[in-house]
Amino acid sequence: MSKILITSALPYINGVKHLGNLAGSMLPADVYARAMRLMGHEVLYICATDEHGTPAELAAQAAEVEVAAYCEQMHEAQKAAGEQFKLSYDYFGRSSAPSNHALTQHFAHVLEEKGLIEERVSQQVYSNADGRFLPDRYVEGTCPNCEFEKARGDQCDNCGKLLDPIDLIDPYSAVSGSKDVEVRDTNHLYLKQSVLSDDLRKWVNASEGWPPLASSIALKWLDEGLRDRSITRDLSWGIPVTNKDGSIRKGFEGKVFYVWFDAPIEYIAATQDWAAENKTEWESWWRTDKGADDVQYVQFMGKDNVAFHTLSFPTTIIGSGEPWKLVDQLKAFNWVTWYGGKFSTSEKRGVFMDQALDIAPSDYWRWHLIANAPESSDAAFTWEEFQASVNSDLANVLGNFVNRITKYAAGKFDGKVPAGGENGEAEDWLVKELETRIPQLISYYEAREFRKAMAETRAIWAAGNEYLTQAAPWTHYKTDVDQAAVGVRAGLNLVVLFGILAQPIIPDAAEKILAAMNIPEGNRTWNFGGAESIAQLIDALPVGLEIGAPDVLFTKIEDSDIEAWTERFGGGQ
RNA sequence: GGUGAGGUAGCUCAGCUGGUUAGAGCGCAGGACUCAUAAUCCUGAGGUCGUGAGUUCAAGUCUCACUCUCACUACCA
Numbered sequence: 001m002s003k004i005l006i007t008s009a010l011p012y013i014n015g016v017k018h019l020g021n022l023a024g025s026m027l028p029a030d031v032y033a034r035a036m037r038l039m040g041h042e043v044l045y046i047c048a049t050d051e052h053g054t055p056a057e058l059a060a061q062a063a064e065v066e067v068a069a070y071c072e073q074m075h076e077a078q079k080a081a082g083e084q085f086k087l088s089y090d091y092f093g094r095s096s097a098p099s100n101h102a103l104t105q106h107f108a109h110v111l112e113e114k115g116l117i118e119e120r121v122s123q124q125v126y127s128n129a130d131g132r133f134l135p136d137r138y139v140e141g142t143c144p145n146c147e148f149e150k151a152r153g154d155q156c157d158n159c160g161k162l163l164d165p166i167d168l169i170d171p172y173s174a175v176s177g178s179k180d181v182e183v184r185d186t187n188h189l190y191l192k193q194s195v196l197s198d199d200l201r202k203w204v205n206a207s208e209g210w211p212p213l214a215s216s217i218a219l220k221w222l223d224e225g226l227r228d229r230s231i232t233r234d235l236s237w238g239i240p241v242t243n244k245d246g247s248i249r250k251g252f253e254g255k256v257f258y259v260w261f262d263a264p265i266e267y268i269a270a271t272q273d274w275a276a277e278n279k280t281e282w283e284s285w286w287r288t289d290k291g292a293d294d295v296q297y298v299q300f301m302g303k304d305n306v307a308f309h310t311l312s313f314p315t316t317i318i319g320s321g322e323p324w325k326l327v328d329q330l331k332a333f334n335w336v337t338w339y340g341g342k343f344s345t346s347e348k349r350g351v352f353m354d355q356a357l358d359i360a361p362s363d364y365w366r367w368h369l370i371a372n373a374p375e376s377s378d379a380a381f382t383w384e385e386f387q388a389s390v391n392s393d394l395a396n397v398l399g400n401f402v403n404r405i406t407k408y409a410a411g412k413f414d415g416k417v418p419a420g421g422e423n424g425e426a427e428d429w430l431v432k433e434l435e436t437r438i439p440q441l442i443s444y445y446e447a448r449e450f451r452k453a454m455a456e457t458r459a460i461w462a463a464g465n466e467y468l469t470q471a472a473p474w475t476h477y478k479t480d481v482d483q484a485a486v487g488v489r490a491g492l493n494l495v496v497l498f499g500i501l502a503q504p505i506i507p508d509a510a511e512k513i514l515a516a517m518n519i520p521e522g523n524r525t526w527n528f529g530g531a532e533s534i535a536q537l538i539d540a541l542p543v544g545l546e547i548g549a550p551d552v553l554f555t556k557i558e559d560s561d562i563e564a565w566t567e568r569f570g571g572g573q
Numbered sequence: 574g575g576u577g578a579g580g581u582a583g584c585u586c587a588g589c590u591g592g593u594u595a596g597a598g599c600g601c602a603g604g605a606c607u608c609a610u611a612a613u614c615c616u617g618a619g620g621u622c623g624u625g626a627g628u629u630c631a632a633g634u635c636u637c638a639c640u641c642u643c644a645c646u647a648c649c650a
Contacts (some may be wrong), residue, residue, distance in 0.1 A: 010650095013598095134648090134649090135648045135649065136648050153648090154646095155646090161574075162646070165648090201586075213644095220576055220577055220645085221576095221645090221646095221647085223576085224575090224646085226647090227647060228647095229647060230647090233648070258648080259649095259650065303577095303643090303645080304644065306644095307646095310646095334579085334643075335643070335644080336636085340642080371598095372586080375586095376578085377578070377586090377642095377643080378579075378644090379585075379586080380584090382584080382585080384584075384585095384599090388600080389599085395610060396610075396612055397613085399612095400609055400612050400613070401612095402608055403610060403611095404608050404610090404613080405608075405609080406609095408608045408609075409608095411608085412608085452587080455587085455598075462614095465614070466613085468608075468613095468614090469605095469613065469614045472608085474606095475608095490583090528617080553610090554610080555610085556610070
């Protein structure tokens with residue numbers, strides 16, 4: 001048993017997330033957390049809402065509420081959506097929490113003492129009408145390259161050229177449309193990442209268990225040469241830039257830390273809040289001088305987040321010179337696309353977490369999204385594939401297996417695990433299958449290879465159906481009830497096994513199965529020691545145990561459902 | 574523009590350091606069974622591995638060029 005710390009990239013506050021965000025970090029992190037818990041590890045799974053930055057302020061403004069109130073409201077909405085998706089966070093925090101304010105300010109002080117922070121002046125566009133500085137992409141104007149009239153300050157969407165907002169012709173605020181904009185000097189704190197390049201490279205090179213996607217992105221940035229990054233912004237909502245005594249730093253009135261500086265620190269601050277709430281300590285998870293050397297820390301994120309997790313945040317950690325825990329393994333995902341294109345709220349393409357639950361139970365989404373996780377490349381979501389996953393894998397292969405054997409046992413064997421008979425060829429075959437497949441499944445989970453783990457899970461369910469075909473208790477029943485009892489007994493044991501294995505993926509259905517089979521909580525873990533214990537799996541239930549037949553576990557998705565959903569949320573073409 | 578990832582059956586994807594007839598699931602066709610959610614089980618058809626060249630006894634796998642998709646490109650997060 002070991003201690004495993006799991007974090008998933010913090011979902012941004014400005015609205016409930018779509019299925020791509022779910023599939024790209026929170027859901028796989030949850031499946032991994034659940035699997036590791038079942039294997040007996042001590043797991044801490046931390047997530048939080050990422051609440052600072054310009055989009056949060058603008059979203060609040062659009063909703064005509066105070067930013068703090070807006071974030072409060074959206075945090076609750078995201079928390080609720082996560083709970084409904086059965087995301088088993090140990091703690092779901094907020095980057096705006098007091099603990100994160102304190103810790104972020106602490107890191108800034110320490111980094112400055114180490115000479116890694118300095119003040120510099122830069123030019124930034126200021127909108128008089130909006131009364132605020134505008135990030136590059138919130139300035140629009142005519143592209144100096146192709147004369148496209150709605151080019152953004154960072155890049156022109158028409159010709160693709162990278163731009164500087166100062167180069168735009170006739171610039172205007174994307175927030176208000178006002179042309180009353182000007183360039184002003186503004187001072188900010190810069191984190192001298194360049195100083196730590198060599199340390200970071202050594203650390204990246206020494207890393208193990210990162211997907212190529214992650215290490216290649218990190219090395220690419222290092223090869224190009226790390227530039228110092230500004231870690232403050234001209235905003236009012238965020239973490240104030242303070243002196244050690246808590247007073248506002250001179251010249252930083254109306255400025256706060258950059259959201260990407262404080263967001264990863266929230267992983268630690270949220271752990272502190274978790275500890276406070278649970279009256280325990282947090283340091284053994286994060287301080288290598290307090291036991292965190294024994295922790296395996298795994299981060300889950302989308303590919304757009306890799307640079308921040310492999311370079312910026314490690315710069316904060318390493319640069320502090322304090323004994324903080326660095327990430328050990330990270331899992332980076334590509335995107336889930338909508339029929340190969342982008343999710344788009346404005347064009348009515350794609351499904352958000354709250355809407356998803358209106359139309360199908362969370363188990364359906366969890367299974368489909370994790371079985372088709374965008375691990376090695378972008379993965380397309382289509383209604384047709386979703387329907388196929390649910391109907392074929394869940395309803396036909398798993399649901400029908402549970403149904404056929406429990407109903408048969410209820411009808412012919414009084415709803416009890418029957419005695420009698422002896423294992424034969426079919427049982428030998430089944431045991432062999434399980435002996436190879438279960439260890440394989442476990443190693444896929446340990447390697448965080450989710451698609452493969454799901455394919456293996458499905459193969460195990462299918463082996464159950466194949467076994468019943470071989471054992472054919474309904475045929476034997478006519479001539480030899482004891483022989484039929486063997487098949488029913490093994491079949492019922494398989495139902496339990498399938499329920500146990502399904503827990504990380506489809507927790508609701510797993511619960512229904514295990515409850516119907518009268519399996520107590522304590523007997524639902526993954527204690528599959530060696531080959532002997534796997535052989536015992538098909539005859540583990542006490543003879544005479546009363547079992548029930550659960551209601552239909554998965555209702556099929558009809559073609560008419562697909563039509564209605566395509567109408568509502570968009571689809572192909 | 575630069576960098577990275579990807580382009581493999583109708584669809585969604587596996588294929589590690591190059592090695593005999595390129596794999597899975599879905600879908601499709603045929604058969605078996607009847608305990609079950611018209612479910613399940615078996616068999617089969619289906620691919621010039623983005624394009625072109627090169628290295629090699631041997632290339633989906635290595636090299637080069639080209640092409641398409643996606644991401645990042647440091648003030649969106």
